[in-house]
Every structure is written in C-alpha cells, then in structure tokens.
Amino acid sequence: MKPYYEDSAVTIYHGDSFDVIPALESVDAVITDPPYSSGGAFRGDRMASTSSKYVQSGTAIYRPEFAGDNRDQRSFLAWCSLWLNCARNAATPGACVACFIDWRQLPIMTDAIQCGGWTWRGVAVWSKKYGRPNPSGFSSACEFLVWGTNGAGLSRDDYPCGIVEAASPSGEAKEHIAQKPESVMNWAMRLSQPNAVVLDPFMGSGITLVAAKAMGRKAIGIEVDEQYCEIAARRLSQEVLAL
C-alpha cells in the first residue's frame, strides 16, 4: 500500500479506513475526530451539506465540504462499531482509543466503543468556554472525548486531567470546519504512551498528526478526501521546515 505522504514520524494514506486499516498492525492508540453525523434534530437537517448545516456566520473563508457526515443514528452506531472493531484488530493489548463527539451523538459513541470491543473508561471534556447561545436553554459550550482501552490499560507516568479549556480555532488557521485546536489535540495525545504509534482513521486537515509529532509519537493518518490529504501533507512538511 503506497502512502500519500511519509516522513520520519508520520504516514498518510489516501483511501477509505475500512480498506487501509486491515493492512496495519501494532497500533498503540486510536485518536480521532470522526464525522459526527449531527447538526439538527431532523433527517433533512443532517442530510444538508456540512457547510450549510454547520453555519459559519457570515465568514468569507471557504472550507471544503467533508464526507460521511449524514448517517442516521442506527447507521452511525453500526458504522462506528465496525471501524472501531477494525481498528482494535490492528491494536496492541492495552492500546487506548479516544473519539471526539458532540452531545447529540455522545451516547451512541459510548455504545459504539463497546460494540467495537473496547473497554469504555470515561468521558473527557473540551470546554470552548462559551458556545453560540441556545434559545431553549444551556449553550453547547463543550465537545466530548469518549475514551477507553483494549483490555486492561497500561501503567502510565502521565495523569492528564479530564477537562481542557481552549477557544475554537478561527481564521485562516482553521482549514476544516470541525478542526480542533492544537492544544486540545496535544491534551488528547497524553492518553497515549510517549512512544506510541497513533492512528487517526479520519484525518481531515491533519491536526492529530501534527500533535502526535509535537508530542514525540509516531502517527498514521487515513483520509478519504484527497483535498484534505493535500492540506495535511502541506501542513506536515511546513512543520518539518519549521523545526
């Protein structure tokens, strides 16, 4: 299988995770931000394009659409269970898993992690401090990180806190509608062991790989959309130049 991009710490594959993951082995951590299939109470809302259902109020910055974000709840559970199980087959004993998700799909994700054979161990929180006001009550100020291990966890030297606070990325540094801040990815990365091989099966703009590299891990990214492979590869080569 030919990588789309490769350097000393990072490998990117362009393709579908279900095709690529079975060729992998010795994965120590799965840290990812899958398409949420969220964005509305109704089927029609969820089926809308990612750029219209996740409204970027009045921005002039273009960000590409992303794929796989329009499953209903049953399919989302089935689909997550399958790729999570697939990833666990490539994982070492004691490997860890962590998936970002919003409030609406949080319970589904806890089911999916367990259906995929992982041991669910907790829900960590990314606080954005304040979200867009919600006319019916509390603002959506947080996203969640559902995490677990492949069987018994490994002993560790690092005890990360279950909550992290950071503002959403914005402006030109934000190349994907759902991009997480680097500080949040660095925090999530602390779940893995210092020398871990980290897999992100839904790489997007590659922020997970940047964090993995910054934290001394090795990383494998998979992305179905070539446009994002290109963005991630550019970002990672710039990182190399910056060192």
Added chain:
Amino acid sequence: MKPYYEDSAVTIYHGDSFDVIPALESVDAVITDPPYSSGGAFRGDRMASTSSKYVQSGTAIYRPEFAGDNRDQRSFLAWCSLWLNCARNAATPGACVACFIDWRQLPIMTDAIQCGGWTWRGVAVWSKKYGRPNPSGFSSACEFLVWGTNGAGLSRDDYPCGIVEAASPSGEAKEHIAQKPESVMNWAMRLSQPNAVVLDPFMGSGITLVAAKAMGRKAIGIEVDEQYCEIAARRLSQEVLAL
C-alpha cells in the same frame, strides 16, 4: 397530603416520589440529582454501602447512607424512565428537566429522559477542575447535567452557558455525600423561568431548594429518608432566619 415542612417558597414532603408526585400539578421545572447507582464496574461494588463506595478522603464527618443507589443498568433505566414520566405528567407544557449524572450513567440518563417523554436537548457540564487521578487515563474531572423540555421550550431572557466551574464542597458544609456546590445549583436553576415552580424528587440535604429560593423560584422537595428531611428543614429555616 401533609408536608413535612413548609414556608412561603418551599414545601417538603417526606415519602416516596412515586407516591407524592401524582398529587402534584403545575410543575414548571424538574431539577434533581438522583442516586446515580454508579460507583463501580461490578455488581458487588455497586451494592456496597454509599459511605464506603464513595470514598471520602480522610474525613471523620459522618454522613447518613442514602437510599436507592444500588440498581443495575437496566433497572436504573426503567426506574428513571418511570419517575421522569411521572414527573412529566405533573409538568406544564414547555417545562424543563435537568438531571445530574456521572459519566458512567450518562447514556442511560439520556435514554431515560426520552423514555419518560421529555425532549432531550443537551448535556451541560459541571467542571470540578481536577478529579482524582485515574491510573488508566483522564481523571474524572466533570459531572454532567442532562437536560430537556416538555415539548417545545418557552422563550427566555436568560441564556446560561453550558459549562460551570466550581470545586466540590468539603468539610462541615457538606451534609450529603453527593452534595453539589450552591453555585452549581444556582447555575442549573437558570434553566427554569424566573417564577417557576421547581420540583426535586430526590431532595437529599435540600441544596436544590436553597438554590430555588435564592433564585426567586418556588420549590417542592421530596425525600424518602426522614433524616434528610430533617437536615433540609433545618437548613431552610436557617435561610429564613438569615434573611
């Protein structure tokens, strides 16, 4: 039905919620901190007494056991669905509901709220900043507030943020093992309308009622354990004296 305690803003009933709630009407908000039936992965862990399974690091202060905290997941879902439906029958259209819960029972509670006929609208977060370090990964630094409405929500003037930060209560101010800080209860109270009648079917030491009073709401508390009725009544009369 004879109240155990009553003043201008607050009524306390001593009894089981399933017996008391059907006699109520015009409830505008249900804000409560039910027994989590959590505290361990195994049945034996959950069946331990509340004062032993919820470890109180090194404190000598005695706190009474509390009831209803040893159900397995299926029973917890069934039981929550039943009292939530029961409470909804006493609720006005557009009333709101909010239940505190830990990560382990969070998905069950989102199911229960919907099974009880409420519209689930979000998951808000109470951040304790730090939790006990967890040897397998992230510390449990947060508890969650699953919230919703009885049909369409009412229009509102207050737009509370979906996350609140406060340290856990400690020392003598803590009269119940699972007691929430007043600031957290005041924040939760902001989900309700300013003149709402707030019901807490699992009153415990009465912190919800204190918050309701402080925020200008009227409150009804129900508690099965007379020892806690006494604690709550004492607390509320002191509040009256303090005014």
Added chain:
DNA sequence: GCCGAGAATGAATCCATCC
C-alpha cells in the same frame, strides 16, 4: 507597544414558508 472600541465568529436552533 498597549489599550479600548467595534466588528466578527461559532460541528446551533427555531420557525415561518414553500413545495
């Protein structure tokens, strides 16, 4: 360079219209 005012932003939600 620092500060303050004003504008822009957000994995959103609701509701009236329109097919």
Added chain:
DNA sequence: AGGATGGATTCATTCTCGG
C-alpha cells in the same frame, strides 16, 4: 401532511484596527 429551505436570533470570546 410532511419534508426541505431560508432567514432571524442569541452573546461571550476573539480578532482587528485605530489612537
């Protein structure tokens, strides 16, 4: 009737720009 569409709305934080 039910699904799809488009516009209005909310505010703490962040960003921009001028003094």
